[in-house]
Amino acid sequence: MKKIISIVFFLIFVTYSVSFADSLNLSCKSAILIDANTGQVLYEKNPHLKLHPASTTKIMTGILAIEHGNMNDIVTVDEETVYLTEGSHIALEPEEQLPLEDLLHALLIESANDSAFAIAKYISGSTDEFAKLMNNKAKELGALNTNFVNPNGLTNENHLTTAYDLSLMAKYAMENETFREIVSNYTYTIPVTNKKDEERYLKSSNKLLYSNETINVDGEIVPIKYDGITGIKTGYTQAAQNCLVASAKRGNQNLIAVVLKVNGKEIYSDMHKLLNYGFDNFDTIDIAVKNEFVDNLEIKNGEIPIIAGIVKKDLPISIPKDSINKVTEKVMLDDELKAPIENGQTLGKIKYYLEDQLVGEVDIVSTLDVDTISSPTIFEKILNKWYLLLIGFFIIVRAIVVIKQKKKRKHRRKIYRVPSSYR
Template sequence: MRIGSKLKNYLKNSSLNDSGKIFICVCLIICITINFLKVNSFGKDLDLKSKSAVLIDGNTGRILYGKNENEKMPMASTTKIMTCIVALESGKMNQIIKVSSKAASMPKVKMYAKKGEQYYLKDLLYAMMLESFNDAAMIVAEGIGGSQEEFAKMMNKKAKEIGAKNTNFVTPNGLDADNHYSTAYDMALIGAYATKNKQFNEITNTKSYSFTDVFAKRSITVNNKDMFLTMDNEAIGIKTGFTGKAGYCFVGAVKSNGRHFVSCVLACGWPPNKSYKWKDTTTLMNYGKREYNGKKIIASGTKFQIEIPNGTKKKINVGVSEGYTTLISEDDNVKSETNFNYKLPIKKWDVVGNIIITINGKKTKKIMLYAFENVEKYDYRFVLKKIMKKFFLFYL
């Protein structure tokens, strides 16, 4: 029996008066409406297994689809994306790092590095990103930051720079720890940032890699565990993750016809549902490819004329130095608002206003407007200066 039939029979047989029956119906309608809006906050229900998921435009960071995308959650080994990017930006690939007892004691998955062994940073990054070795991540952290704690500070600083405001790193490998959390949106932002680094992409797209310790006493071969690279021929990574607390996690990235999609799924099932993260990621990417195309909202160098009251010129050319292209669907409502704010005199390249781009009512971009020429204020000072100039020219 359907809910509607049950409700009808209940109300029919109930002792409630008409006002009470109307109240119940209204409350039910409100609950159904709120629930519908929550599930379909981006206009689509993709029926994902993940507790938290997001798809963003990798070039602009705009959310294309979200499900609890700002909820703070553990993110397991997707943490290593940040560990890798901080190491790439702060270290040197030929840097030699000695294994500490702490690093050697990390739990599986690990490369079983022993205390006192020495490895090149480059090799450790491959071991960390391809096989997700926890000891490799700790060796990197201690080698670059001096300690786990100091390296975590570097990770958190970089997160803020990227715009990941709801993230706090404690460990470099993503092992469960108090106050170690992120959101699907923040991890997607970090993934988008990382995939713009050539060295990062070279590492994460490598199928297999072999290396030795510095003294060639031990040989190690690591193989890429990112199955998404074989599922989508446009995939460029990025990183899997799993802990008992976090569940299965994955940050993925695709470049398709000039479009850059980045996804993140967190708490996407627990054993034996290892395949859920691949299914959800594929669903998100297919949705993005199908629904969104790049659209140039404003071209770089666009210029137009504006009137300048009380100016020595009635009109001047103004424009933008940067363009703005983003992914747009047919259902998106794109609007622009132009604001002017200036004081005379105006010099060439002075900021004279801005253009605010909104998509579906949400501010997505602020583009500065620049003056392309000089203009002075038409007042007594200007008139006096002109008179004096003519006077001196007359008597020269």
């Protein structure tokens, strides 16, 4: 009966969320909105549909360049990079030399396909090997339906991903300070090189960052530029149509949204609707605070029998507005807490639920080192026995002495009884 009631509550919550979100009337083929801190899904439309990602692919290329490269390294462009490049580019030339940092800005701001090739070859030696690195990283991040075959997103029937998978990649990438700083800018200047005697001025196609062009959002005409936008990447090919991955922050709310396969400016209208939905209907709260006391926990075979368990880190979660009182928690400890225990060791978890839906979890950790009670050696056991016998002997002797002293005092004591008339 209890399980049935829980399912009913869960269905009510899901039905509410879906029915409300359905009113967004998005034009895109696929979309998702997540909390950038926790990865919670706040809205979805065909999130696992495999589609061409176009240049949103470069999110993965960019983060791999940062993790596997050195920003100050000088990359030499080869002939194949130049001659195989199609679409957007920064006119790289054979034997041209640029710092990786400049190529990375060209990749993420100008969306340069020749820069993507140059980075891939610098990191892995070939685009094929780099694609393997991309796919391994995608799986590591939890991607379910992604297969990359190139570093730039040019159309290939086997180069596919999903809105859900892209949201995971974007969340991970935006946790990197270098990546985050680059995609928050919409201009950049590449200095002269050994092959170019003029500077190259780059400008992002992510109009959410800067454009005063207008769009229609639910009947209201507003600028494309979005309040609180922090990045990250656009994409377009004929097969993919317009694609956009965006992040935005207001107060303590941090959102990531993905929109795939839509025509024209509707890409920005859909993105506004998604982000508005997140900011208007959800609150971000710290459901758990780092070092918050949880409970005193019994430790078996420990020199210290009880230690305090505390919350490992802050845990912000997104929940529908005015629903904080509906959040419940479940403390789950390891089966047997037994010494030795290290300071900071995980002892269990706290899971937080909203209407029976898991919305976040955090580790419970130890505040102390606890050593195991050491077993006495044979010699110590013998000493302990003799010690007990000796203590017992002294107790007996002392008792005999006390008894004798009492008897002596009794014999010496004289009792005087005074008649009542003298009292």
